[in-house]
Amino acid sequence: MTQTLLLLPGDGIGPEVTAAAQRIAELVAPDVTIESALVGGAAIDASDVPLTDETLDRAKRADAVLLGAVGGPKWADVDRDKRPEMGLLGLRKGLDVFANLRPAYCFEALVDASSLKRERIEGLDLMIVRELTSGVYFGQPRGIDTDENGVRRGYDTSVYTAPEIERVTRVAFEIARGRDGRVCSVEKSNVMESGLFWRQEVTALHKTFGEGVELSHMLADACAMELVRNPKQFDVILADNLFGDLLSDEAAMLTGSIGMLPSASLGIEGTPGLFEPVHGSAPDIAGQGLANPCAAILSLEMALRWSLGRPDAADRVMKAVADALKSGAKTRDLGGDMSTTAMTDAIIDCL
């Protein structure tokens, strides 16, 4: 049966970078059927909601979903539950993709594009496993209202259940076994009950199914510091939804640019994964052909590897990106002057 890749270009630079990834997909996996649909602000403009039931259904029926980015100033004032970002959260929740893999590796050609010294990041290769469908992003109660004393307030709830921690911890352990075997679990167990519970659960789970994995714990603020002090100490970082979000943006800068970092969001086996760059819709450069397409192209690479069962095609894409960078191809965020299209052409030349 033919496989289907659903493209959700979204907003801002989203359509520019997914178009680049589509060109690569057509070359390395020509038999995959590529479809597309609207999400985020683009979906609001067309149908008044950031994610229609029909699009979510199509995503569930696809073999993999590749999303560009959502959001932008145009939709800053729409109701909260209708914001473009809610389309993305609805997609993650609807597909139940609870394990978000955000690798940070430094291509040799980009060592000098990083804000850190060469020796700190040369050979960097770490994986952040971020819990994606729970925690403070989804916890109830939440709201903006007035309390019983008439004081206005805004609040969220950070809550994790034992099964939610267990399933993402399993993924982190499995991934570590295929790498250097080390997992560093991150929380704020010194101030948060949900953080303390996270640490207790992960510790217990390590005893039951952590064979071959060395587990350590770190407070999230210390981890943020260690990531820039000595990032190569890490192999796999396991974090909740919020801390994983912050730490992955920080890790992105180690690699030279946020325009380089892909991600894979995986659910239970046999369900489609959601693949997206870590970066956003970059309204400041949208429509100018300046976006770095590498994060989207490397997200396609992850889709080929993790959902479409095509490791050979994935290897080809990875090597082509590395070779193009080596040949000096660079967009502006990397210190070069290539357009999105020229960068994509350079990668295609290396395929």
Ligand code: NAD
């Ligand atoms: P952003 O990632 O869009 O941009 C941050 C900075 O990085 C900007 O200067 C931008 O020009 C640059 N940048 C990002 N991607 C780039 C690329 N591929 N090539 C070159 N430069 C790149 O983050 P932001 O400005 O905080 O957010 C803008 C909008 O995007 C907001 O609405 C936010 O909610 C949304 N957002 C969406 C996603 C997503 O869809 N997954 C992720 C993050 C932010």
Ligand code: IPM
């Ligand atoms: C990301 C983004 C999203 C998040 C937003 C746009 C909802 O920052 O994918 O990292 O916070 O998860």
Ligand code: MN
């Ligand atoms: Mn983020």
